[in-house]
Amino acid sequence: MNRLDQLFSQKNDHILNIYFTAGYPKLADTKEIILSLEKAGVDLIELGMPYSDPLADGPTIQESGQQALANGMTLPLLFDQIKEVRQETQIPLIMMGYFNQVMQFGIQAFIDKCVEVGIDGVILPDLPLYEYEQYYRDMFEQAGLHISFLITPQTSEERIRKVDELTKGFIYMVSNSSITGAKNTISDLQLSYFNRINALQLKNPRLIGFGISSHETFETACQYANGAIIGSAYIKMLAKAQDIEKDTKLFVQKIKGEIPTKLQYMV
Amino acid sequence: MIAINEKGYYGDFGGAYIPEMLHPNVEELRQHYVQIMQEDSFQKEFQQLLKDYVGRPSPLYLAKSLSEHYQTTIYLKREDLNHTGAHKINNTIGQILMAKRLGKTRIIAETGAGQHGVATATVCALMGIQCIVYMGAVDIERQAPNVSRMRMLGAEVRPAVSGSQTLKDATNEAIRDWINNPVDTHYIIGSVVGPHPYPDMVARFQSVISEEMKWQLEEHTGKANPDMIVACVGGGSNAAGAFYHYLNEKDVRLVAVEAAGLGINSGESAATSVLGTEGVIHGSRTLLMQTSDGQIVEPYSISAGLDYPGIGPLHAHLIKSGRAEAVSITDDDALEAAFFLSRKEGIIPALETAHAFSALDKISFQRDDVIVICLSGRGDKDLNTYIKHLDRFSGIGKIS
Numbered sequence: 001m002n003r004l005d006q007l008f009s010q011k012n013d014h015i016l017n018i019y020f021t022a023g024y025p026k027l028a029d030t031k032e033i034i035l036s037l038e039k040a041g042v043d044l045i046e047l048g049m050p051y052s053d054p055l056a057d058g059p060t061i062q063e064s065g066q067q068a069l070a071n072g073m074t075l076p077l078l079f080d081q082i083k084e085v086r087q088e089t090q091i092p093l094i095m096m097g098y099f100n101q102v103m104q105f106g107i108q109a110f111i112d113k114c115v116e117v118g119i120d121g122v123i124l125p126d127l128p129l130y131e132y133e134q135y136y137r138d139m140f141e142q143a144g145l146h147i148s149f150l151i152t153p154q155t156s157e158e159r160i161r162k163v164d165e166l167t168k169g170f171i172y173m174v175s176n177s178s179i180t181g182a183k184n185t186i187s188d189l190q191l192s193y194f195n196r197i198n199a200l201q202l203k204n205p206r207l208i209g210f211g212i213s214s215h216e217t218f219e220t221a222c223q224y225a226n227g228a229i230i231g232s233a234y235i236k237m238l239a240k241a242q243d244i245e246k247d248t249k250l251f252v253q254k255i256k257g258e259i260p261t262k263l264q265y266m267v
Numbered sequence: 268m269i270a271i272n273e274k275g276y277y278g279d280f281g282g283a284y285i286p287e288m289l290h291p292n293v294e295e296l297r298q299h300y301v302q303i304m305q306e307d308s309f310q311k312e313f314q315q316l317l318k319d320y321v322g323r324p325s326p327l328y329l330a331k332s333l334s335e336h337y338q339t340t341i342y343l344k345r346e347d348l349n350h351t352g353a354h355k356i357n358n359t360i361g362q363i364l365m366a367k368r369l370g371k372t373r374i375i376a377e378t379g380a381g382q383h384g385v386a387t388a389t390v391c392a393l394m395g396i397q398c399i400v401y402m403g404a405v406d407i408e409r410q411a412p413n414v415s416r417m418r419m420l421g422a423e424v425r426p427a428v429s430g431s432q433t434l435k436d437a438t439n440e441a442i443r444d445w446i447n448n449p450v451d452t453h454y455i456i457g458s459v460v461g462p463h464p465y466p467d468m469v470a471r472f473q474s475v476i477s478e479e480m481k482w483q484l485e486e487h488t489g490k491a492n493p494d495m496i497v498a499c500v501g502g503g504s505n506a507a508g509a510f511y512h513y514l515n516e517k518d519v520r521l522v523a524v525e526a527a528g529l530g531i532n533s534g535e536s537a538a539t540s541v542l543g544t545e546g547v548i549h550g551s552r553t554l555l556m557q558t559s560d561g562q563i564v565e566p567y568s569i570s571a572g573l574d575y576p577g578i579g580p581l582h583a584h585l586i587k588s589g590r591a592e593a594v595s596i597t598d599d600d601a602l603e604a605a606f607f608l609s610r611k612e613g614i615i616p617a618l619e620t621a622h623a624f625s626a627l628d629k630i631s632f633q634r635d636d637v638i639v640i641c642l643s644g645r646g647d648k649d650l651n652t653y654i655k656h657l658d659r660f661s662g663i664g665k666i667s
Contacts, residue, residue, distance in 0.1 A: 052430065052562040053548070055442050056286035062429060074560045099284055100547040104561030125286040126547065130274070150287040154449055159290075174288060 003092035003120045004146050004169040007043060008205050008226075015227025016218070016255065017207055018234050019046040019096065021064040022081070023073025025238055030081040031088075033238070036245040038091045040252035046123070046229065047082070049075060049097030056125040060232040064239075075105055079117050086118035094121040094148070094169070102127075107136060111143045121146035121169040129162055137166065148172045153193040157200065164202040171206045173197065173225055194224035215257040230255065269514040269590065271581075275463020278588060280554075280580035283462035284547045288446040292454070293550075295369065297464045303368050304361075304471060316360050317475060320393070321350045323357075325476075327483035327639070332611040339632050342487065343614070343642045344480055346505060353617065353644030354473060354505040355386035359455055361472035363390040366453035373452045374398045377427075377441040379406055379434035379501065380572035380619065381413025382644055383457030388422035398422040401440040403433035406571050413648050431565035434501075434575050438549050458502025459579035462550030466507075466579050473508025480639060481512055488637055495520040495632060498641040499623040500593075501537070501573040503582040505643035510591070520592065523582055524626045526568035526619075527595035537566035539578040540586045540593040548577040554586070569598035569652065570618040572644075594629050596622040602656050603663060604628075605646065610664030617644035618652060 007015070018037050022030050030047070037045050050065035050073050057065070082093065095114065102110045102124060114122065122145065127136075129149060140147055146169035151160050153174075163171060175190065197206065208221040209229035221228035234251060241247040253259045275281045275297075285293055303309055317323040326345045334341045346354035359376075366374060374391050376398070378384030384400040391398035400417055404426040407414050417424050430436040438461075445454045459466040459473075481491040496513060498506035500523040513519040528536035536542060543554035548563060555577040556564040568574040578586075585591035596604075601618060604625035609615045616624065620643045632638060646653065 053435065053439055055439060055549075056288065056446070058443075059429075066430075069562060076560075098547070098561075100557070100563075101561040103546055104544075104557065104559065126284045126550070128283060128285070131282065131284075152288050152290075154291040155287060 002144055002146055002169070003090065004044065004094070007092050008170065011043065012205060012226050014222050015043045015205070015207060016041075016252070017044045017046055017227060017229040018042045019048055019229060019231035020234055020238065021048040021050055021061060021068050022078050023050055023068030023071050024064040024235070025067065027068070027071040027073060029244065030078070031085040032244050033248070034085050034091070034093070035089060036248040037252070038089050039245065040249045041256070042091070042252060043227065044092040044094065046094050046096050046231075047078070049078060049095055049101055051098045051101060054098065058232060060235050064235045075101060079113050082119065083117040092120045093118065094123060095119055096123040099124050099127045108139055111139055111145050114145050115143050119145070121148060123148045123172060125150055129159075129166060133166060141168070150174055151197070153189065160197070160200060160202070164204055167204045169204070170226070171202065171204045172229070173206045173208045175208050175210050175212070175221070198224065215255055218255050219257070269585070271467045275467065277581050277584035279545070280552055280583040281463055281466060282552045283550055284552060285462045285550045286446070288449070289442070289462070292445060292449055293462050296468070299369065300365065300464050300468050303365055309364060309368065313361060313364055317357065321356050321360060322348060323475065324479045324483070325349055327480060327487065329487065330612050333608070336611065337627055338634055340635075340637045342484070342493070342637065342639045344476060344509065344639055346476065346641060346643050347614070347616065347620070347645035351382070351386050351389050352647060353382045353386070354476060354508060354641070355383045355457060356389065357475055357508065358457065358469050358472040358504060359383070359386040359390045362453070362455040362468075363394050363396070365468075366396070366455070367394065369453060371451060371453035372396065373448065374455055375401065375441050375444050375452055376455045376457060377401045377434065377437040378457060379403070379437070379575065380570065380617070381406065381410040381417065381648060382572060382617070384422070384424070385413050385416045385420070387455050387457070388417040388420035391422060392420045399444070400424050401427050401437040401444070403427045403431070403437045405432040406434065406437070410571055410648060433565070433571070435563065442549070458504040459507040459581055460502040460549055460551060460575075460577060466551065466581055469504055470507040470511055470581060473504050474511035476505070476508035476641065477510065477512040480509070484637070484639070490637070492516055492519050493639045494518075494636040495522060495638045496641070497522040497524060497623050497626055497638060499524045499573060499619050499643060500578060500582055501526070501575045501619065502577070503579040505641050507579060507581055509639070509641040510585070514590070521585060521590060522626060522630060523586065523591050523593050524623045525593060525595045526570055526573035526601070526622055527597045528567040528569070528574070530597055531595055535567040537568040537574045537576070538595040539576065541595060543578065551577070551580050553580045553583040554578050569601065570622065572617070572619040573622065592630070594626045596625040596629070600625040600628070602653070603660060605653060606660040606663040614642070615646035615653070616642060617646050618649045620644050
């Protein structure tokens, strides 16, 4: 059984998905970061495949990707690292990157390799729904490799239905970036977006990403979806981390609200 | 038959590989662009501006000295005489009218050499619309006069500081801006690149070049078709415009001239058709320069308008299918051609355009051939570079 299906069959709220760029801060940090995130109580982990031209990412992820590439990260090396860490953990792992990377690796070869090393799903934000459905859907579904598609506040209902049909695992719900920093407040527009999606009764679970960076924003997201995805905030933390395991634990505790606010300032 | 299909493909190349955040913008454009372009009121305004503001039709000039030197007949399509000094304004006039009809109130653009940025800033000033131009920090340095022109025209020039800090990174930044401003903003892409419908829309706006060539050649020679059309290709918009009405005229040879930089195998090149492989860049499936791991390679050319790691999907298709020939020209050869043209014809070409002229030394033709070279831009913006090399080329084409 795909580990994502397993996760969602056991848990349907407050799912915490943390993204990090593979090969950052150091080339060989992948294993320690994955094991630290698991130990800290994260539900699933998204490994970013560093890319030279990451159109859908902000500056924090782009800079970490440039550093990872400068460190020597490649897709074959990343697969080797995942294969090794897979011996020690059963946490769901997904890979996020850009279609060109997969195309150059070879699409069937990429799918086969993901299955071989124990990857459960992928996110390729620039792979069009149409292309996926026409050419690649059967390849993914036969291999049992899941794929998440994105929806935004501007995505039409017809298209959301198509996303729900093609997605396996979870739908990546792009919030509006204004969720960041706006403590405990969400705009009417976002509220109506979240409520609109809820009312659609989609078959897939939904995780909200973009702009989730604190306990407050995590809780807000969890009120309207099955959980949330945190990327940039974790990478910023990693940039300063002295001890990946200890600092990751603190970071996750803060997000989950497991340590009182006043203690957070001492970290 | 060479044509784009409804999914935006020329053969295997094209499409719209974009993140969902861009989908509403691109889809809105895709649904409306053909219909808007065909409206009478649009055509009337577009043609009027091309005539009175841009100065079209641009002359088709019989270059006698050049023809004599090469022992053939060479015409120059004088896009350098357009307002703002290059073909770029044909497209920006079209797109600003498109943006207005789509109700957009804010314009963004990317620019390499600065010609497209200037052409965009110009039409924004003309229409009174806010304009933000993304430009690689390195290009801002080497194209200072165009940066000043954009600012004088009221545009904000934002440096792209990521990656190689050139055209590809400026394009990334512009796309990110569009993701963050999905409702009020139109992105004026400057070449036949990007997700569908951009390659087709820009080619249609630039197609005025070959539309005029047809009747001008008829007037000059009695025949609407030349034997060969030569144009430089970075993304490929002037070439797309010059080839457009001849794409299905099989007796017309199409020559696309790329920048070889310091040489094709030097590691410092932008010859995409030779060094590139199939992949996805800026939303389009095409030929691009990349590593085996799919990382996009930073290209190099002395010309800021040609150092793009991709090529428009139309050109990828034309070259792969054998409809067009690709020629690569080094920095030095382009410089030499620029000095030669200046002294033979009294025309200082843009560095990009100089590559097309140098191709005359690389391709075969007959004495009774009629060749049209698309003189895509003038060289004012490149004077600093030319002056640096003045001594080296002092003997070229001198009157003895």
